[in-house]
Amino acid sequence: MLTGFVTGAEAHAFAALPAADQRAAAVAQASRLFPMLPEPLAFHVTDWVNERWSKGCYAALFGPGDWSALGPTLTTPHGLVHFAGTETSTEFFGLLEGAVRSGRRAAAELLSA
Ligand SMILES: Cc1cc2nc3c(=O)[nH]c(=O)nc-3n(C[C@H](O)[C@H](O)[C@H](O)COP(=O)(O)OP(=O)(O)OC[C@H]3O[C@@H](n4cnc5c(N)ncnc54)[C@H](O)[C@@H]3O)c2cc1C
Incomplete structure (x- = not known):
């Protein structure tokens, strides 16, 4: 099982994609990193930004200073x-x-x- 994160501004853009496009983008990224990977058997996305008790992922980030x-x-x-x-x-x-x-x-x- 592989887990990845989409963070910052990209997270909002990713969340707006249709499910099929999310899967295609994630599989393409994973394939660039690990060309030997087979096609995934399953694919799951959790939208932490809109998750009721989390409202973001995966930690608070401070700005410079x-x-x-x-x-x-x-x-x-x-x-x-x-x-x-x-x-x-x-x-x-x-x-x-x-x-x-x-x-x-x-x-x-x-x-x-
Ligand atoms: C999707 C995701 C993946 C992560 N992956 C990793 C990882 O691979 N490795 C890693 O090291 N860290 C990971 N983290 C980060 C890690 O989970 C957090 O750093 C850690 O849980 C923070 O612990 P904490 O005790 O500071 O806060 P929390 O775990 O957030 O605990 C705070 C608690 O306070 C409770 N609470 C809030 N308000 C109130 C209130 N008013 N009254 C009573 N209780 C309240 C909350 O319900 C919660 O139980 C991940 C986080 C997320 C969201």
């Missing part, structure tokens, strides 16, 4: 509220590893509070 400006605020406790989540991680931002590391950081903050 945003992390430097906003990062300290994202990770600073406000009263009794401590923030965790992959978007607050200084490493592996946007990935599961970043989420785990931010959870450890927040847990350590609580233990020492």
